[in-house]
Amino acid sequence: MCIMWESKGNKTIFRLNGEEALLIVTPEGMTDTFEEKEEGVFLWHRTTEEPVVSMCMEAESLFMPEHTMVPAVSYDGNPWGKDHEYKGLEKDGAAYSYAFHRCAVPGATCSWNEELGAALFGTGSCSGSMQKSAEGHMHHRVLWPEEEGPQVLYSDCWGPAFRGTMEPSSSFTAWICIGEGKGAAKKMLHTAWKQEYAAKKPVRKTEEVWKLSSDYARLLYTEEEDGLRAFSIGFTWNGKEWVKRPDFKYEIGWCGQNASLALSLLYDYQMNGREESLRYGTAVLDSWVEKARSKEGLLLTRYDPEDSLIDACNLGTAGQQFFEAYDQAKRMGLDKKNWLDAAFEICDFAMSRQRLDGGIGMSWNRDGSPHELKGTAGAFLILPLAEAFLRTGEDRYSIAAVRAYSYYYREFANNGYGTSGALDTCCIDKESVIPLLKGGLLMYRATGFDKYLEMAEEAAWYLSTWQWHQTVKYPADTVLGKMGYDTFGGTAVSTSHHHLDPFALCYVPDLLELSERTGREEWKQRALAIWRNGVQGISDGTMQLMQAGPRPAGSCDEGILHTRWGNYKTDGENGSWGSIFSVTQWLVAWPCAFRLEVLRKCGNWNLLDGLF
Incomplete structure (x- = not known):
């Protein structure tokens, strides 16, 4: 790869392998300098003759892009799905601008085709924006001060534009990344990470996290009158006290994570000898196998309501957990072949519904008939199929896993994004591609x-x-300011749900394995940053936020409202989400489950504790 640049007058052109890639025009009264930090990565410094109170640093791509990205906000303008979200890159001819706290990388925008790619991101309290010109080129912009417009996405409506202020300045800095195709976007991610990553110790030690999380798991345990034994999906504030949610109560994977919690309690019994953990863990797994079935005898993924669907995300997770639970039971001297049978039953369910093209489907009615065939989240069923092949060596599992992985990876590669992993959305998201990481390994x-x-x-x-x-x-007077919450390492949910959550905890062990197998230290760093972010905000039994009472020990919020999102109209009234820089007040089960899962899969707790 050969990158060259030259300046003539007030114009600077960057070329990649002889092809014009990027144009920067320096306005009158300003000076631009460029320093190549590594191949294809440039630090762009702009100075002005007089201090100014606003700045736009703009770079025009000199190629026709096939893909665009604003990290965690917009992927090709979000063409897939029907949710309330940013659609396209502009509104009525005015380009959308996104605040630094809304984007995974401050002020970042990317565009690329097969041969050429360019990315731009900023520093400080900036915003990012991109807009296509009449010639089809992409104009990448980093803006100061922070602004969002021409309208701002909230969960319940579009809010008015925001424009901040700044002290006069004569110096501004941005980063330019140029590469072959989407290599420019990877350079942008790598450069931004390299600039900000620092090894730190988490706010809670691993032993404390295990105790608090296992305590919360036992608190979630519930016995229903019909004989079901399960873990509640979480606690919610009813205005007077924290109570277990009264509807959509039990789920084997995704938000409820019943199988994972049960398995972790088996480990807790082995580690700490708690008879209660053994009793709860075995009762829950047995209950899902024996009682959580449709009239047709199919394993359910949600116990209630009665018309809930069977979905690939839950089912694939359950299959893997049943395999591991059988192994753990065997180590403990327990005969739990029914758990192993359940895992293979899930594999058989997937194989009987696999199409000729390799796809399996997203969800099914309780009688097993298809409900939704589209969506990358069908890839979750790759995981038990691959696990079954590893255990048995039988070709039928290998063939099914290979065909499924080929189908879902091809869909992801062609689109450049994943869809429908977050089951409460219909949009581009993060979670749907998790099984392609796990499944690939x-x-x-x-x-x-x-x-x-x-x-x-x-x-x-x-x-x-x-x-x-x-x-x-x-700001110190906001909920997140009072919590001392650190966004670094956290992950956003989807293009329609603009809040952070610790869901990435579930692939911390996979990033650690990827780092070991590829030799790339960055994957290990990203894993440890996810862990540090994901152990924040855990209640010790005395933690109180907003108007609610002390939270149960081991619980934490599902969502961190890191940007202008949540409810704009009600702003926290009547139990609704706050609008900005706040939390959801939903103490869901899955963060607790994923923390325990990381700890039982990662043998080196000193690594997680930051004892380097």
Whole structure:
């Protein structure tokens, strides 16, 4: 790769392999300098003759882009899905602008085709924007002071534009990344990470996290009158006290994570000898196998309501957990073949519904008939299929896993994004591509083919576009300011749900494995940053936020409202979400489950504790 640049008059043109890639026009009264930090990465410094109170640093791509990205906000303008979100890059001819705290990388915008790619991102309290010209070129902009417009996305409506202020300044800095195709976006992610990453110790030690999380798991345990034994999906504030949610109560994976919590309590019994953990863990797994079935005898993924669907995300997760639970029971001297049978039953369910093209589907009615066939989240069923092949060596599982991985990875590679992993949305998201990372590593272990490792790494790069590369400093009078919450390492949910959550905890062990297998230290750093971010905000039993009472020990919020999102109209009234820099007040089960899962899969707790 050969990158050259030259300046003539007030114009600077960057070329990649002889092709014009990027044009920068320096306005009158300003001076631009460029310093190449590494191949294709330039630090762009602009000075003005007189201090100014606003700035736009703009770079025009000199190629026709096939893809665009604003990390964690917009992927090709968000063409997939029907949710309330930013659609396209402009509104009535005015380009959207996105605040630094809304984006995974401050002020970042990217565009590329097969041969050429360019990315721009900023520093400080900036905003990013991009707009296509009449010639079809993309104009990338970093803006100061912070602004958002011409309208701002909230969960319940479009809010008015925001424009901040700044002290006069005569010096501004941005980063330019140029590469072959989407290599420019990877350079942007790598550069932003390299600038901000620092090894730190988490706010809670691993032993404390295990105790608090296992305590919360036992608190979630519930016995229903019909004989079901399960973990509640979480606690919610009813205005007087924290109570277990009265509807949509039990789920085997996704938000409820019943199988994972039960398995972790088996480990807790082995580690600490708590008889209660053994009793709860075995009762819940047995209950899902024996009682949580449809009239047709199919394993359910949500116990209630009665018309709830069977979905691939929950089912794939359950399959893996049942396999591991059987192994753990065997180590403990328990005969739980029914758990192993349940895992293989899930594999058989997937194979019987796999199409000729390799796709399996997203969701099914309780009688097993298809409900939704589209969506990358169908890839979650790759995981038990690959695990079944690793255990049995039977070709039927290998063939099904290979066909499924090929189908879902091809869809991801063609689109450049994943869809429908977050089951409460219909949009582009983070969660749907998680099984392509996990599945790629499983398939590499099963086959030894390097291509699966490469595909797993591509999935990891995509997941990194959802990970925060910055620490946002929140005002001291906001909820997040009072919590001392650090955004660095956290991940956003989807293009329609603009809040951070610790869901990435579920692939911390996979990033650590990817780092070990590829030799790339950055994957290990990203894993540790996810862990540090994900152990914030855990209640010790005395934690109180807003008007609610002390939170149960081991609980934490599902969502961090890191930007202008949440409810604009009600702003926290009547139990609704606050609008900005606040929390959801929803103490869901899955963060607790994923923390325990990381700890039981990562043998080196000193690494997680930051004892380098």
